[in-house]
Amino acid sequence: MYLSAQPGPVGESGTALWACFSEGRGDFSGILRAGKARLQSWLKMSALSYDIHSSQSEAIHWAPRVCQALCGQFAIVKKCREKSTGLEYAAKFIKKRQSQASRRGVCREEIEREVSILRQVLHPNIITLHDVYENRTDVVLILELVSGGELFDFLAQKESLSEEEATSFIKQILDGVNYLHTKKIAHFDLKPENIMLLDKNIPIPHIKLIDFGLAHEIQDGVEFKNIFGTPEFVAPEIVNYEPLGLEADMWSIGVITYILLSGASPFLGDTKQETLANITAVSYDFDEEFFSQTSELAKDFIRKLLVKETRKRLTIQEALRHPWIMSKGDVRAPEQQKTQPAQLKTKRLREYTLKCHSSMPPNNTYVNFERFAHVVEDMAQVDQGCRALAEAHDTLQDDVEALVSIYNEKAAWYREENESARHDLSQLRYEFRKVESLKKLVREDIQATGSSLGSVARKLDHLQAQFEALRQALSADLQWMQELVGSFQLERRDTDDQGSMFHRDAIDSLSELLNRSRTEDVLASLKF
Template sequence: MEPFKQLKVEDFYDIGEELGSGQFAIVKKCREKSTGLEYAAKFIKKRQSRASRRGVSREEIEREVSILRQVLHPNIITLHDVYEDRTDVVLILELVSGGELFDFLAQKESLSEEEATSFIKQILDGVNYLHTKKIAHFDLKPENIMLLDKNIPIPHIKLIDFGLAHEIEDGVEFKNIFGTPEFVAPEIVNYEPLGLEADMWSIGVITYILLSGASPFLGDTKQETLANITAVSYDFDEEFFSQTSELAKDFIRKLLVKETRKRLTIQEALRHPWITSEGEVRAPEQQKTEPTQLKTKHLREYTLKCHSSMPPNNTYVNFERFARVVEDVALVDQGCRALAGAHDTVQDDVEALVSIYNEKEAWYREENERARHDLSQLKYEFRKMESMKKLLREDIQATGASLGGVARKLDHLQTQFEALRQELSADLQWIQELVGSFQLESGSSDGPGSAFRQDPSESLSELLNRLCTEEVLAGWNI
């Protein structure tokens, strides 16, 4: 958004008399020094901190300025310039000096439906321009329907005060609690998603009051008024509507519809016969006579009562705290419903968990017993192995000792064997020498001695070996 001019408005405008005020805004007449043209300066008190409840938030001011910069229509007030200082944002607006529409009509002795229709048509034209831009005013009421100049036969209407106006975005849900109770639509009271349809309800209420001087839903208290709105509790009392045409009543009926889908749109309202027929409002037999005049006595009483009993107009009082409470209550209620709906499921889940826990507990108990038994068995086997290990160690020691004895005996036998072998070797050598001497003596003669001579060495060796072996074995005691 284009930044506001950080300049003192008094340097460019002469500030004059006060024209009106609200809780956080004051409207004063002013004159531009450079041109001499007259405007209305709306001083909006800025909120100094997020925690504060005094003043208007920056976001709300910027939204109002943004919307005013977008609109340019004969029936809508025009924004001329914006200034800002430390405490205020000042909107320089078109000067609308004709006063409120209802005050103007209340001063007349009577009002024809044709005149009423001409004013309603202007309101519809201005709202139609807003709705084509997807802008909802959200604060249509008699105080915000002004006359540019009341000194002409059919004064020109101007819609003012866009402090609550919003751009309606497709697919974006918007809820709020704001406006003047007497004119708000049921969806605002019920904190439901809002759209352009809320303005059409307000137009229905304005038309009802304009034609009768009575407010359709106004109760003795704010709570009663809101209850009447949500119940769509109203009627066309004969005291107030005896001179009103059926077309006018039909127009109102089709606007005061609770279901937003069934409520007249701005285009449908502009095409309604009561708006398009103008002089054909009356029945054919009545058209030859003078138009029926609606008495303005009740309208005069209504405007006097409003100005004396109602607080100064303040479109910025949008019940933020109440809206947040309603939203919190809705969330709590939604949570409670969800909790109640899930109660049975949660109960089943708890029972299932308890069952699973019991099964797991029994399984763990069984596994624990099995583990204890296995551990006891392992301890027994361990002790058994320790005992066997001890016995084996003793056996190994005994075997080692036996092997030592055998080794010593073997060494002794080897010594004996070696001595015997040497002795036999010496004896064998002696025998060989002896046999050799026999051969020399007997020569080559044959006979029994020849066999002995043929291989005496082998025979003698075999005999000695057999004898030696038997002797050795006998010496080992094996």
């Protein structure tokens, strides 16, 4: 049955494309005979899933092929046919995230990034985007149909594999990655499940790289960090949450080459944590059990890719120029040249692919057509209740968002006030410590000043005592001198003229001596 995917604002060609479902019979006469009720159930499914308009539902018709589907967590891939041309494509339905709070579905930014990258690329080894549509719940990518299955599944079916064959497949992977890296696009999810064959029924199948959900354009000067991908294949810089670049793809190619040549995974541990620890430690070796038939050139190629330091890891151009990739002839060691080309056993690769598929979550596509119809009928019955719940949820969500907004505002205000109070308290503590320090200095200065004043007072008392002694001495000397001068004056009257000259000189000398003695005593008393 064809179900229309409504073209949305991102569609370009405007051609009507329909998703195909069928039971695998040559026609749908059995389903048509099921009656009007069954037909109405299909129309409900159509309307519920893709919002089909009545004018388009009239164009629904039948197709005689079984549609194969591959499912992911939030995407499902189905084979489809373009109505106007009859050409087959793969329709990838990506479930849109309905709200920012929801964890189900893919956010629009990631979907638009994947579409933007797919629109930029056009290379024989990369899946091609044909068109894009959008409905209420999904974005639909119309992609090139790659029906040959996974590369590892194809190789696991072979009894043996030569290194030359392995090299040819790795070379195709490198060519596709080289095209991406020239456009500064990193795939970030290179692993066996994303390496498909266009057609496995030709001698040398053509490889196609698929799934660009994690791809990212690397911009110069813009740091990009993320933790994503499959643990077994991620580079150390992803595990360590370091800036990412094109080098992460080269690490993944090294892991893929290791598995392709040996059937063993280089870093796989018993737990995810052990696997990641092995990656960060670059803990691997070339076990002779797995690599006894592998050339040294192939091992050297792997060694130069599994390098922790991104600057020392091979770039895509260097990988393409590696002798193991460049050589078209025998890649064996010289001592093996005379023997038949060494064949790599694919038994371990077969075991590896079986283990990987068994560990995958079960496919949640409805392969039973009748069961799907009943489920759709049940969905129609609960749809009304779901709508009511959705409305209540939206109302509650609005209330919660309003409360969260108020809480965030209050929390921001409290944080601001708390920060301001902490700042003021810190300033007060600083001022208090400053005042205490000044008080200590003042007390020390007062003590020093008091000590100095006491010393000055003692010296002053001493000087006063000296002055008093000097005064008394001077008073006694003055009295003696006065008496001496008086005696000279009495004798002067009784002497003659010759004696008067002698007496005058004596009086002058005594006066000068008296003045000099007083001055020296005063000066001496002032010395501390």
